[in-house]
Amino acid sequence: MVEDTLDHTKGMDPLKGEYKPGTIKLEEALVRIGKLVPGAETAVRRARRGIVKVTPDMKDLVLKGLKEMGFDHFVAVTCIDWPEEKRMELVYHLWSYGTKGIIMVETDIDRDMPSIGTAVPIFRPAITYEREIHEMFGVDFPGNPRLTQFILEDWEGPPPMRKDFNSLMYSVERFGLKIRYPKSLPPHLLDKGGEKNG
Amino acid sequence: MRKVADWASARSMWLLWYCTGCGAVELPPCFTSRYDMERYGIGPMATPRQADIFLITGYLSVKTLKRVVRSYEQMQDPKYVLGHGSCTIDGGMYWDSYATVKDVGLYIPVDIYIAGCMPRPEAIFHAFEKLQDMIKKGEAAGWRRYKDNYRFYRDNQDKVFKRGPNWALEEPVLK
Amino acid sequence: MGDDFRTTEIIFGPQHPGIHGNFAFRLELEGDIVRRARVVPGYLHRAFEKLMEQRTWMQNVALVPRICVPDPDVNEAAYSMAIEEIMGLEVPRRADHIRTVVLELSRIASHLMGLGGMGGAIGLYTLPMWTNGERDYILDLFEQLTGGRVYHIYTWPGGVRWDMPDNWPRKVNKVLDHIERQLPSYWSLFFESKVTDARMVGLAPYDPDWAIAHGVTGPNLRATGVKYDIRKDDPYAAYEDLDFEIPTRKSGDGMARALVRWDEVGQSIRIIRQALEQMPSGPYRAKTPPPLAFTVPPGDALARIESSKGEYNYYVVSKGGKYPHRVHVRGPSFTHGIDVLEQLLRGYEISDTALITATLDVCPPDIDR
Numbered sequence: 001m002v003e004d005t006l007d008h009t010k011g012m013d014p015l016k017g018e019y020k021p022g023t024i025k026l027e028e029a030l031v032r033i034g035k036l037v038p039g040a041e042t043a044v045r046r047a048r049r050g051i052v053k054v055t056p057d058m059k060d061l062v063l064k065g066l067k068e069m070g071f072d073h074f075v076a077v078t079c080i081d082w083p084e085e086k087r088m089e090l091v092y093h094l095w096s097y098g099t100k101g102i103i104m105v106e107t108d109i110d111r112d113m114p115s116i117g118t119a120v121p122i123f124r125p126a127i128t129y130e131r132e133i134h135e136m137f138g139v140d141f142p143g144n145p146r147l148t149q150f151i152l153e154d155w156e157g158p159p160p161m162r163k164d165f166n167s168l169m170y171s172v173e174r175f176g177l178k179i180r181y182p183k184s185l186p187p188h189l190l191d192k193g194g195e196k197n198g
Numbered sequence: 199m200r201k202v203a204d205w206a207s208a209r210s211m212w213l214l215w216y217c218t219g220c221g222a223v224e225l226p227p228c229f230t231s232r233y234d235m236e237r238y239g240i241g242p243m244a245t246p247r248q249a250d251i252f253l254i255t256g257y258l259s260v261k262t263l264k265r266v267v268r269s270y271e272q273m274q275d276p277k278y279v280l281g282h283g284s285c286t287i288d289g290g291m292y293w294d295s296y297a298t299v300k301d302v303g304l305y306i307p308v309d310i311y312i313a314g315c316m317p318r319p320e321a322i323f324h325a326f327e328k329l330q331d332m333i334k335k336g337e338a339a340g341w342r343r344y345k346d347n348y349r350f351y352r353d354n355q356d357k358v359f360k361r362g363p364n365w366a367l368e369e370p371v372l373k
Numbered sequence: 374m375g376d377d378f379r380t381t382e383i384i385f386g387p388q389h390p391g392i393h394g395n396f397a398f399r400l401e402l403e404g405d406i407v408r409r410a411r412v413v414p415g416y417l418h419r420a421f422e423k424l425m426e427q428r429t430w431m432q433n434v435a436l437v438p439r440i441c442v443p444d445p446d447v448n449e450a451a452y453s454m455a456i457e458e459i460m461g462l463e464v465p466r467r468a469d470h471i472r473t474v475v476l477e478l479s480r481i482a483s484h485l486m487g488l489g490g491m492g493g494a495i496g497l498y499t500l501p502m503w504t505n506g507e508r509d510y511i512l513d514l515f516e517q518l519t520g521g522r523v524y525h526i527y528t529w530p531g532g533v534r535w536d537m538p539d540n541w542p543r544k545v546n547k548v549l550d551h552i553e554r555q556l557p558s559y560w561s562l563f564f565e566s567k568v569t570d571a572r573m574v575g576l577a578p579y580d581p582d583w584a585i586a587h588g589v590t591g592p593n594l595r596a597t598g599v600k601y602d603i604r605k606d607d608p609y610a611a612y613e614d615l616d617f618e619i620p621t622r623k624s625g626d627g628m629a630r631a632l633v634r635w636d637e638v639g640q641s642i643r644i645i646r647q648a649l650e651q652m653p654s655g656p657y658r659a660k661t662p663p664p665l666a667f668t669v670p671p672g673d674a675l676a677r678i679e680s681s682k683g684e685y686n687y688y689v690v691s692k693g694g695k696y697p698h699r700v701h702v703r704g705p706s707f708t709h710g711i712d713v714l715e716q717l718l719r720g721y722e723i724s725d726t727a728l729i730t731a732t733l734d735v736c737p738p739d740i741d742r
Contacts, residue, residue, distance in 0.1 A: 046458075048607055049675065074588055076703040078688050093675060093686065097585070097599070100606045102675060125588030128711050151415035151741055152297075153261045154360055160296055160423060167296040167423055174358065175300045177293060186427055186696055189294075216388040217395055219417065220442045220738065223523055226486070227512075230505040244390045259741075262387065262395065262416045269388050291436060294427060295420045316523055 026050050026101035029069050033103075036065050048101040056107045056116050063092065063105065063122045071096040071103055074123035079133045081111070083163045088114050088139065109139070118143035136161035201334075207276070208330040211250045212243035214273070218266060219256025221283045221316045233319040238326055246272040251329075254308075256316070257285035257298045263305060264359045270306050275341045278333075280325055281311040290315060304354045307340035379403055387416050391727035393490050394442075394737035396710075402723060410718040410726075412711050418741040425700045430456065431529065431664040433697065438524045440702055441739050444483040446475050447680040448687075449528040452700070454609060455676035455689035456530040459669055467655045468532030469611040473648045474545070475518070475527065476610065476678075477641040481552070482511045483681035484634045484641075487734045491631055492563055494728040495572055500563050507555060510548045517541060530667075532658030542649045549642050556639070564635070569628075576627030577717040577729045584625070587716075588708035591683030592633040593733055597625035603679035615647050627732040634734075637681075668695055682706065682734045704739025711740065 030042040030050050040062065041053045054062050075093040082089060092105040109116050118141040119126040130141040135150045138159035158165050168189045171177040182190060213235075217225065228235045229242065243249040246269045258266060270279070281302050284290040289300035302308055309332065312325045332338040344351060355361075385391070385398040395416040401409040421440060425433050437452050438445030450472055457464060464472075485504040492500025512522040518537055519525040527534055563569055579589075581597045594601060602619045604612040620636030622629035662668065673690040683705020690699040710733075717729055 072585055073590075075684070075686055076688070076701065076707075078699070078701040080690055080699045091688070093688070097601055097606075102607075102677075104675065124586055125708050125712065128707060151418050153264075153415060157296075160420065165296075165423075167420065168294040168427070170296045171289075171294055171300065174296075175289075176304070177289065177300050189427060214388070215390045217392075219395070220439055222394075223442045226489070226501065226505040227509050230502045232506050232509045242390070246388070257419060259416060259418050261418065265387055265416070291439075292419050292424065295424055297418045297420045318522065 024069055024096075024099055026099055026103070029066070029071070029096075029099060029101075029103065032069065033062060033065055037062050050101060050103045051106065052103060053106045056109055059092075059105065059107050059119070060117060060122065063094075063119055066094055066103060066105070067122060069096070070098045073097060074119075074125045075102070077119070077126060077129045077133065079137045079139060079161075081137065081161070081163050083111070086111050088137065090116065090133075090139075092119065114138065115140040115142065117141070120144055135159070138162065200336075204333050204336065207250070208333040210239040211278075211326075211329075212248060213240055213251045213253055214246055214249035214269065215242045215244055216252070216266070216269060218254055218258060218262050219283070219285065221256030221285075224316055224319055224322065225253075225255065228319045228322055233323065235323075235326075238323070238330075240326060246270075247274065249273055250277055252277065252279045254279065254281050254286055254302055256283045257290060257292055258302060259297050260299060260358050261297075263299055263355075267306060267355060276333075276338075277341050278310075278329060278338050279306055279308045279340055280329065281308045282317060282322065282325075284313050284315050287311050287313065299358060305351060305358075307343040307351070309338045309340045380408055384413075385723075385726060391494065393727075393731060393735065396737040396740070398718075398726065400718075400723065400726070405722045405724075407718050407721055407723060407726065410715045412715055414711065414737060414740045416741065417738050421742040422700055422702065425697055427696065429665075429695050430667045430669060430697065433700070434529045435526050438526065439738070440742055441680065441682070441685075441704065441736055442523075443486050443736065444479050444681050445524050446479040446528060447678050447685050448702070449526065450476060450610070451676045451678045451685050451687040452689070453528050453530045454678070455674045455687045456669060458674035458676065459672040459689065459691055460530070462531055462659050462661065464532055464659055465656045466611070466653045468657050468659075470648045470652050471533050471537060471657065472528055473611040473615070474645050475515075475525070475533075477645045477648070478511055478514065478545075480681045481638055481641045482508045484638050485511075487634060487681070487731070488559070488563070488631065490731045490734075491573075491728065494731045495569060497563065497566070497568070500559070503555070503559065503562075507552055510551065514541075514545055514548055517544065529658075531661040532656070534658070536657045542652070545645065545649060549645060552638075553642060560635075564632070572725075572728065573627040573631060573732065576725065576732065577721065578624060578626035579717070580625060587713050589683075589713055590708070591679065591705050591734075592637065592681075593630055593683065593709060595619065595621045596629035596633045597621075598623050603677050603684060607677055609676075609678065611648060612644075614651065615644055617644050617647075627728065630732045630734075634681075666695075668693065669697075680705065682736055682739075683709065685739075702739070702742055704736070704742070706735045706737065706740050709733050710735040710737065 033052055034040050034042045037058050043051045071094040073095040075095050078091045080089040087108045088111050090107050094103050127146050130144050131146055131150050133139050134147050136159055227233055286302040292298045310325050312321055314321055380401045380403045382401050385400055387395050387397045397413040399411045400407050437448045440448050485508045489501035489504035516522050519527040581599050584594050584597050598621050600619050600621050617640050620633055622632050669691045671691055671693040676687045678685045686703040688701040692698040
């Protein structure tokens with residue numbers, strides 16, 4: 001169980017002063033990660049942007065390794081739905097204050113039963129991102145203590161950000177929307193069999 | 199006696215303080231010194247029990263609609279609703295979203311719609327002046343329409359959100 | 374209810390004058406002190422990320438500013454920068470300088486509104502009256518440049534939509550002179566007052582390690598002493614050519630957060646004056662495909678911008694074609710407004726809830742999108 005880490009009733013330590021930056025370079029960090037994690041593919045996209053692609057079971061090793069190298073600012077985790085390729089992709093974005101660069105950690109998970117271990121013990125901010133991805137995409141993160149209701153209320157449909165869910169047809173049926181200019185819409189939205197469940 | 203009461207109430211209306219959507223960012227300029235709203239007799243009011251006008255500033259998500267209906271039903275008669283922005287008319291730019299309602303007039307009775315995205319403070323004042331004229335003529339009767347056609351409004355509301363038996367007090371329990 | 378009926382649970386609901394925007398808290402109170410807080414977001418949910426997949430690339434430029442209401446240009450700029458990185462477009466230098474001026478004016482407007490919000494939470498209503506009045510002059514400038522007061526739809530992939538009018542720099546300088554003359558009155562009204570000291574000094578402090586571990590960014594992080602600003606560390610637009618400082622404070626409490634925002638207004642005025650003086654001549658946009666047939670090759674990019682509230686990240690994924698495949702918007706209030714706020718509110722009185730939210734400058738639209 002991840003505890004809340006601050007309690008005002010106990011008093012705070014005085015502040016510690018300027019944050020000291022580290023000195024490792026982005027390319028060097030990628031080389032070290034490539035050696036540490038079996039099966040990792042690394043690449044430098046451009047200045048200050050690097051990519052590491054791993055399998056889902058190596059994700060914890062990569063995130064811990066990068067955090068120890070100074071990549072301790074957890075920027076975000078994005079979930080992308082690739083229905084034709086039958087996978088969902090999770091991208092973790094990490095920034096280092098010392099190196100001044102972003103490393104994006106990409107993993108693929110199965111689309112029919114999407115589930116991956118939580119990143120909360122390594123990076124606390126992941127708790128809210130995983131909650132949102134759980135609600136919007138239906139991905140399960142075993143170990144996350146707050147996978148509770150977040151933005152949607154009384155929602156009975158499928159996870160809405162998946163590509164199967166047709167929000168236009170949902171609006172027509174639920175709110176009485178009238179489509180006036182069908183030629184201006186993306187064609188895949190208008191086929192009548194658009195709204196599938198689950 | 200009705201005419202005197204209407205004349206007086208048109209000149210001192212309290213606006214319920216609820217920033218329901220992004221149109222609310224044009225309300226601070228209306229309240230503050232540049233476009234002073236108080237010279238019209240309009241001021242903010244914290245509780246719905248003592249408010250006269252409900253300004254639906256912008257789009258309404260389904261979650262907010264439930265609270266808006268709750269606040270609207272707590273306001274005392276006579277009460278007036280202004281739909282501020284094109285999202286209240288037919289959905290605006292979120293017309294194909296699964297989370298916003300398209301026509302606010304189906305769920306609560308609206309007296310005046312203000313078009314724009316977003317309407318300037320001058321447009322809001324124009325609407326207030328029109329509302330004052332309508333009150334003096336007795337045309338702003340949304341609150342009467344709500345009571346007479348309650349079944350219509352209630353059916354539309356039930357299509358988009360659920361009401362429990364004690365719904366004015368219930369809120370989702372969060373862990 | 375608490376275990377031995379000592380605590381009550383209330384809903385500090387969406388319809389309340391103390392709420393900035395539209396979100397709610399569930400507070401468990403023991404007398405007046407908050408023992409546990411839970412944030413209820415979702416009242417402003419419009420499903421932006423889903424809608425952006427159903428509109429063409431250029432139509433999204435009109436949709437995107439609505440994500441952050443007080444500071445909308447950041448969204449347009451970040452979206453455009455991500456597309457330009459995927460396409461390999463080179464933005465002309467004049468467009469970069471104009472974008473810088475627009476972004477900094479938007480930053481000043483948002484900080485003025487934020488300081489007004491802090492004054493309103495204390496009960497000093499003179500401050501919001503003044504700052505919203507000054508902010509209106511900046512909105513007038515935007516109207517002269519772009520046609521819209523609040524949402525501009527001016528920055529788009531390739532540059533900006535049209536050139537600035539010839540007499541606009543003179544008007545900008547006039548407004549900036551006026552704001553600079555007013556700054557000492559704000560100082561003596563708000564920052565020198567004993568009530569502000571009593572309420573904001575020592576309010577919800579945190580140290581740099583806690584802040585970094587919890588994802589705090591922007592002025593809230595600089596209030597603890599970490600000199601981190603995307604304009605210097607990961608530069609974009611014209612910031613590499615301009616000379617400015619990053620203000621920081623040490624104590625990390627509510628007063629430090631307000632003072633950092635105060636200092637940033639002064640720095641933004643400096644940046645705008647330099648950018649207008651150094652404005653290079655040349656085209657104001659690069660050659661792009663026509664808007665109705667705008668296609669982007671496959672790829673993905675992460676664009677980062679320092680907004681007035683924190684760090685904005687746009688992760689755009691393209692499959693090739695006319696519609697985006699995925700656009701992920703990461704706003705600063707996603708971390709500040711939920712996990713950080715729930716922890717900071719514990720131990721404080723209920724009347725400090727609105728003040729702590731105002732000093733963290735939590736903007737609910739970018740939580741719900």
